[in-house]
Amino acid sequence: MKLLFVGPPGAGKGTQAARVAQRLGIPHISTGDMFRDHVARGTDLGRRVDSIMKAGEYVPDEITVEMLGERVAQPDAKDGFILDGFPRTEGQAEALDGLIGRHSLDTVVVFEVDEDALVERLLERGRVDDTEETIRTRFKVYQEQTAPLLDLYNSRDVVVTVDGIGEVDEITERIVEVLDTENRIPTTASPEGSP
Ligand code: ADP
Numbered sequence: 001m002k003l004l005f006v007g008p009p010g011a012g013k014g015t016q017a018a019r020v021a022q023r024l025g026i027p028h029i030s031t032g033d034m035f036r037d038h039v040a041r042g043t044d045l046g047r048r049v050d051s052i053m054k055a056g057e058y059v060p061d062e063i064t065v066e067m068l069g070e071r072v073a074q075p076d077a078k079d080g081f082i083l084d085g086f087p088r089t090e091g092q093a094e095a096l097d098g099l100i101g102r103h104s105l106d107t108v109v110v111f112e113v114d115e116d117a118l119v120e121r122l123l124e125r126g127r128v129d130d131t132e133e134t135i136r137t138r139f140k141v142y143q144e145q146t147a148p149l150l151d152l153y154n155s156r157d158v159v160v161t162v163d164g165i166g167e168v169d170e171i172t173e174r175i176v177e178v179l180d181t182e183n184r185i186p187t188t189a190s191p192e193g194s195p
Pocket of ligand 1: 008010031032035054056058060064084085087088092
């Protein structure tokens with residue numbers, strides 16, 4: 001059960017990734033959360049990425065890939081995970097193939113959200129890197145660098161899209177349902193004693 005959650009900033013993918021991961025009993029791995037944790041703890045890595053994140057730019061692939069590589073090598077990630085916010089560049093997508101093998105990705109869940117709704121949501125969230133200018137930069141960077149990755153995953157026929165507008169619970173159900181329908185992962189445990 002190796003899943004990627006992809007979408008523009010503010011699409012709600014982090015919230016949904018956490019919920020779906022809990023449902024499936026697999027870890028939720030968010031590179032954004034990992035970087036924020038480094039910044040909060042004041043590690044060397046945190047000091048290197050702080051200003052990059054505040055500007056809404058992407059952290060260099062070298063740094064990001066190394067951190068992610070260590071995380072997916074942890075025992076809890078052996079049987080699956082939801083990656084949230086990774087890969088975001090072509091280099092990261094290639095690195096991910098190298099780390100887990102190109103055939104082991106089950107599904108890429110893409111969030112579709114109207115741009116105006118996104119800006120509104122992000123300004124409400126009020127995170128330290130959520131200024132209007134940074135939000136605009138993150139959109140531009142997403143369109144330029146991350147959206148093209150969908151071509152790659154579409155060509156592998158692993159992409160499903162989800163409407164990201166609505167109540168949080170409702171969207172979680174949409175995702176679980178789409179994963180079920182696609183029959184890519186078991187989203188409901190089998191009854192006690194049955195195979
Ligand atoms: P959002 O989805 O709202 O943009 P994230 O929490 O996913 O927020 O990421 C916040 C910031 O962390 C990004 O703007 C970027 O600077 C950095 N970041 C997170 N993931 C990556 C990545 N895979 N590659 C490069 N930078 C990243």
